[in-house]
Amino acid sequence: MTQFKRSNGRSYNEMRPVKVTFDTFGYASGSTLFEIGNTKVLCSVTMQNTVPPFLKGKKSGWLTAEYAMLPTATKQRTQRASNAMKEQGRSVEISRLISRVLRAVVDLDSLGERSIMVDCDVLQADGGTRAASITGACIALQQAQQRWLNAKMIEKPFLKDQVAAISAGVMKGEPLLDLNFDEDSMIDGDFNFVLTKSGNIVEIQGTAEHTLISWVQFEQLKQLAIDAIADMFNIVDQLSLAEPKEKRNLKAPLFSLQNRLQKSSVTDESH
Secondary structure, X not given: OOOOOOHHHOOOOOOOOEEEEEOOOOOOOEEEEEEEOOEEEEEEEEEEOOOOHHHOOOOOOEEEEEEEEOOOOOXXXXXXXXXXOOOOHHHXXXXXXXXXXXXXXXXHHHHOXXXXXXXXXXXXXXXXXXXXXXXXXXXXXXXXXHHHHHOOOOOOOOEOOOEEEEEEEEEOXXXXXXXXXXXXXXXXXXXXXXXXXXXXXXXXXXXXXXXXXXXXXXXXXXXXXXXHHHHHHHHHOOOOOOOOHHHOEEEEOOOOHHHHHHOOOOEOOOO
């Protein structure tokens, strides 16, 4: 469809290779290293027996997330957030986004007066870090839920659905899926789509940066995102949390849903 030449020879509707590694933290109830292309995000989930003051006595739980980039996550070193005089606005905005979309699929009342803490630390950034954080955090949340059920810390599952996210943009009038940093830095307009496994919308963020985006172009981006996220869930469904830890690494090149159905190939690189 597009004449724009992408890195690694990807087509306009092709995602970068994805890899998910479980149990990256020894003390977290759920943890994943989520990689998409050269973007790598470490996600962990824990629980605290407390809630924010506004929820005290209301018998409801809470979920909050923190997002941060390590100093050398980018080509040019950035200042560590803990050393900054105030938190970076971008990190705060993305932290709120992750919190918001995960709360949309969590039954907070079932937690009692306890809080789920989600930490997303970007080890390496090459575009799509917020989408990678959301997807990786939800996978870690599923892992934590199962462990809390097994330990009888919770009586029933609290996840009402699953969420995943992907970026898409318009380059020279044509749609592109899953933007890396080089593409994102010169894109005409870009969007982040957060959808549930059941096919519902959680959040869509987008803006025209250099040229206006038509409704026809938006519809193209929407369809790219729908197909890609369906593809993502198909991959995640192949991960069995019941398998031994050493077998729980999955690496697979994710193409468009149509291409992947024609040529399905999942490579287990844990051996």
